[in-house]
Amino acid sequence: GENVEQHPSTLSVQEGDSAVIKCTYSDSASNYFPWYKQELGKGPQLIIDIRSNVGEKKDQRIAVTLNKTAKHFSLHITETQPEDSAVYFCAASSTGGSYIPTFGRGTSLIVHP
Amino acid sequence: DSGVTQTPKHLITATGQRVTLRCSPRSGDLSVYWYQQSLDQGLQFLIQYYNGEERAKGNILERFSAQQFPDLHSELNLSSLELGDSALYFCASSGRTSGHYNEQFFGPGTRLTVL
Numbered sequence: 001g002e003n004v005e006q007h008p009s010t011l012s013v014q015e016g017d018s019a020v021i022k023c024t025y026s027d028s029a030s031n032y033f034p035w036y037k038q039e040l041g042k043g044p045q046l047i048i049d050i051r052s053n054v055g056e057k058k059d060q061r062i063a064v065t066l067n068k069t070a071k072h073f074s075l076h077i078t079e080t081q082p083e084d085s086a087v088y089f090c091a092a093s094s095t096g097g098s099y100i101p102t103f104g105r106g107t108s109l110i111v112h113p
Numbered sequence: 114d115s116g117v118t119q120t121p122k123h124l125i126t127a128t129g130q131r132v133t134l135r136c137s138p139r140s141g142d143l144s145v146y147w148y149q150q151s152l153d154q155g156l157q158f159l160i161q162y163y164n165g166e167e168r169a170k171g172n173i174l175e176r177f178s179a180q181q182f183p184d185l186h187s188e189l190n191l192s193s194l195e196l197g198d199s200a201l202y203f204c205a206s207s208g209r210t211s212g213h214y215n216e217q218f219f220g221p222g223t224r225l226t227v228l
Binding site for chain 2: 042046099102
C-alpha cells in the first residue's frame with residue numbers, strides 16, 4: 001500500500017518568514033495530493049490540493065509543488081502569520097479504487113509574532 | 114464550517130462499554146469516511162460507506178462497526194472499549210464535487226475518553 005512520509009514534525013518560524021513542509025510517497029499510482037490544516041479542537045480542513053498533471057499550484061500565500069519523478073510534494077507558505085499556526089497534513093491517493101487517502105504524520109507549525 | 118456534523122463532541126465512558134458516534138455528511142455527499150486520530154498513530158482510515166454500502170475498509174478493529182442509513186447519515190459503533198480506544202474520531206464526506214478526485218470534508222470530531 002501507499003506510504004507517506006512528512007517532514008519536519010515541528011516547524012517554528014517568525015512572523016513574516018516562509019515555511020516549507022515536505023512529503024514523499026511510495027505508490028507511483030497516486031495522482032491526487034491534498035493538504036489539510038488542523039487547528040486546535042477542530043477537524044482537518046482542506047487548504048489546497050494538486051493533481052498529478054500539474055507541477056505547481058498557488059492560492060494567495062500558499063503554494064504546492066509536485067515532483068512525480070522523485071515522488072515528493074511540498075507545501076510552501078509565504079509571509080506567515082500567527083493564524084497560520086496549526087498542524088498540517090499531507091496526503092496521497094489514487095483515482096483507482098475508493099480514493100482513500102494515506103496521510104502523513106503531520107507537521108506542527110508555530111508562527112511567533 | 115465544512116458542512117459535516119458530528120455528535121457528540123465529547124464522550125467519556127468506561128472500559129468494556131459500547132458507544133455510538135454519529136455523523137451527518139454535507140448535503141448531497143454520498144460517501145462517508147471514518148478516521149481515528151491518536152497522538153502516536155496519526156490519522157488512520159477506518160471505513161468508508163458510499164450510498165449505504167460499505168466501500169472500503171482500513172484498520173478497523175472487529176469490535177468496531179459502522180453503517181450508513183438511507184438519509185446518508187452514518188454511525189460508528191465501538192464496543193468492548195479499551196483504554197487504547199481513547200482518541201479523536203473524525204467523519205469526512207465527499208462526492209458532491211465533480212471530477213475523478215474526491216475531496217474530503219471533515220467534521221469537527223468526537224473526542225472519546227475511555228477510563
